[in-house]
Amino acid sequence: xxxxxxxxxxxxxxxxxxxxxxxxxxxxxxxxxxxGILILSMYFALISSGWNLLAGYTGQFSLAPATFAxxxxxxxxxxxxxxxxxxxxxxxxxxxxSSAIGALLALVVMRLSGPYLALTTLSFAExxxxxIANSYNFTRGDLGLGVPGILRSRVGWxxxxxxxxVVVVIGLMVLLRSPLGLYLRAIRxxxxxxxxxxxxxxxxxxxxxxxxxxxxxxxGALYAHFAxxxxxxxxLLAQTGLVICMVVIGGMGTILGPIAGAFLVYLLSEVLREVxxxxxxxxxxxxxxxxxxxxxxxxxxxxxxSA
Numbered sequence: 430x431x432x433x434x435x436x437x438x439x440x441x442x443x444x445x446x447x448x449x450x451x452x453x454x455x456x457x458x459x460x461x462x463x464x465g466i467l468i469l470s471m472y473f474a475l476i477s478s479g480w481n482l483l484a485g486y487t488g489q490f491s492l493a494p495a496t497f498a499x500x501x502x503x504x505x506x507x508x509x510x511x512x513x514x515x516x517x518x519x520x521x522x523x524x525x526x527s528s529a530i531g532a533l534l535a536l537v538v539m540r541l542s543g544p545y546l547a548l549t550t551l552s553f554a555e556x557x558x559x560x561i562a563n564s565y566n567f568t569r570g571d572l573g574l575g576v577p578g579i580l581r582s583r584v585g586w587x588x589x590x591x592x593x594x595v596v597v598v599i600g601l602m603v604l605l606r607s608p609l610g611l612y613l614r615a616i617r618x619x620x621x622x623x624x625x626x627x628x629x630x631x632x633x634x635x636x637x638x639x640x641x642x643x644x645x646x647x648x649g650a651l652y653a654h655f656a657x658x659x660x661x662x663x664x665l666l667a668q669t670g671l672v673i674c675m676v677v678i679g680g681m682g683t684i685l686g687p688i689a690g691a692f693l694v695y696l697l698s699e700v701l702r703e704v705x706x707x708x709x710x711x712x713x714x715x716x717x718x719x720x721x722x723x724x725x726x727x728x729x730x731x732x733x734x735s736a
Contacts, residue, residue, distance in 0.1 A: 443685050444598050444602075444684045444685040444688060445595070445598060445599075447685055447688060447689060448591065448594060448595055448598065448688070451467075451591070451692070452588075452591060454467060454587075455467075455583075455584045455587050455588075461583055464583040464584065464587060465583060466695065466696060466699050467587060467692075467696075468583065468586050468587055468590050468655060469652075469695060470691050470692045470695040470696060471587075471590040471591060471593075471594050471691070472498075472590065472648050472651065472652050472655075473648075473671065473672060473675060473691040473694075473695055474594050474675075474687060474688045474691035474692065475590075475593060475594060475597060475644055475645070475647060475648035475651075476494050476495065476498050476644070476645050476648045476649075476672050477494075477672050477675045477676050477679070477687035477688070477690060477691050478594070478597055478598070478601065478644060478684070478687045478688065479494065479497075479597075479640070479641040479642070479643070479644030479645045479648070480494040480641060480645070480672055480673075480676060480687070481676050481681060481682070481683075481684075481686065481687045482601065482604075482613075482637055482640060482641050482644070483637050483638055483641040484676065484681065485676065485681035485682035485683070485686075485687075486605065486610070486613045486614060486617060486637070486682055487613045487616055487617050487633075487634055487637040488616060488617030488618075488620075489539070489542070489546060489634055489637065489638065490543075490546060490547050491546065491547070491550040491638070491641070492547050492550045492551040492554055492666070492669055493534075493550040493551070493553055493554040493557075493669070494641070494645050494669055494672050495554070495645075495663065495664050495665065495666075495668035495669040495672060496553065496554040496557050496558065496664045496669075497527045497530070497531060497641075497642045497645035497646050497649070498645045498646065498648050498649030498652065498663060498664070498668075499557070499558065499561065499649055499659075499661065499663045499664030500523075500526065500527050500530060500557065500646060500649065500664075501523035501524065501526070501527045501645065501646030501647060501648065501649030501650040501653075502523070502576075502649035502650060502652055502653035502659045502663060503561060503568060503574065503649075503653075503659065504519070504522050504523040504526040504527070504646070504650065505519030505520055505522060505523040505576065505650040505653050505654065506519070506574045506575075506576040506653050506659055507567070507568070507574070508522050508523075509576060509577050510574065510575070510576075516577055516578075516579050516654050517579075519650065519654075520647070520650040520651065520654070523646045523647065523649065523650035523653075524643050524646050524647050524650065526646065527642045527643055527645060527646025527647075527649070528639050528640075528642055528643040528646065530642065531638050531639045531641065531642025531643065531646075532635060532638070532639040532642075534550070534553055534638070534642075535634065535635040535638035535639060536635065537549070538550060538638075539631050539634040539635050539638060540631060542620075551666070554664065554666065554669070555666075557664065558661050558664040558665070559661075561661045561664070562661040568661075570660075570661070571660055571661065571662075572660075573658045573659065573660045574658070574659050574660070575657065575658055576653045576654055576656070576657050576658065576659055577654065577657070578654055578655070578657045579654045579655075586655050589651070590651060590655075593647060593648075593651060594688065597644055597647075598684060598688070601684055602684060604640075605684070609633065609636070612628050612633045613633060613637055615628055616628065616630055616633060616634060617682075649663065671694065671695075671698070671712070673716070674690070674694050674712045674713075674715070674716050675687055675690035675691045675693075675694045675695075676690060676726075677690075677716050677719055677720060677726060678690045678693065678694060678712075678715060678716065678719055678726055678727060679691070679693070679694075679726050679727055679728060680725055680726025680727055680728030681726060682725075683725075683726070683728040685728045686726045686727065686728040689727055689728065690726065690727065693727070694712060697711075698712070
């Protein structure tokens with residue numbers, strides 16, 4: 430007979446167990462195209478995990494996760510192109526720049542909530558994308574900016590992205606088990622009650638926004654060196670919509686949900702791509718169903734089935 434609470438005790442380790450299961454996939458998936466799809470799934474897993482920290486754990490609905498990935502990609506690309514920086518230094522610069530821009534934006538928007546926060550971050554996202562798209566002399570706009578590669582093996586890239594996801598997951602596990610994690614959940618559940626208990630709501634929401642931006646910037650920087658060519662398209666609102674689908678379907682407010690959701694949604698989107706532009710319709714319907722009937726997502730359903 431299963432002991433009560435046994436699954437709950439194992440829950441913190443489930444995300445790492447999931448990553449351990451996908452680690453040997455290059456031994457089975459040898460086609461370069463599908464290896465690339467798996468790598469991009471982990472790129473989205475990084476962005477989704479960062480956005481989930483902000484939306485799922487802090488209750489702040491931003492529409493700019495893909496924008497911060499784009500900013501990270503262009504930071505490392507421009508640093509390598511114009512300053513001759515080595516790629517690893519460019520990645521560090523990308524994380525720092527994304528964090529700084531995220532902190533500055535947070536100072537403006539973190540006193541807002543609901544639709545006002547969403548609209549403000551959406552406006553920022555479109556402004557940032559249009560500035561990059563129209564700065565042809567500097568960013569090459571829609572022509573694309575060349576970025577130096579780091580690895581030539583897609584298997585190597587797979588494990589580099591996997592290592593980044595593992596680091597982010599462990600970081601989130603430590604953070605959410607700390608007092609900061611309690612503050613963020615308290616803000617999500619009831620800002621007024623949290624403030625009355627001495628939680629500095631604006632400060633901790635700003636910290637959450639900054640960390641979320643840093644993770645997205647890291648994802649964008651790694652993607653830039655993987656793709657070796659970047660354009661403003663990576664910051665389109667459709668990319669943010671895909672991230673939201675991944676988190677909602679996987680399970681908001683869980684560490685496993687965004688990762689599992691990223692693999693499921695991106696792999697499924699590739700399968701549906703051959704059917705035509707139907708994938709966004711399918712995901713929109715699935716998101717509506719999950720939002721109405723399964724708000725805990727796949728991670729919540731798995732937890733319920735194992736309880």
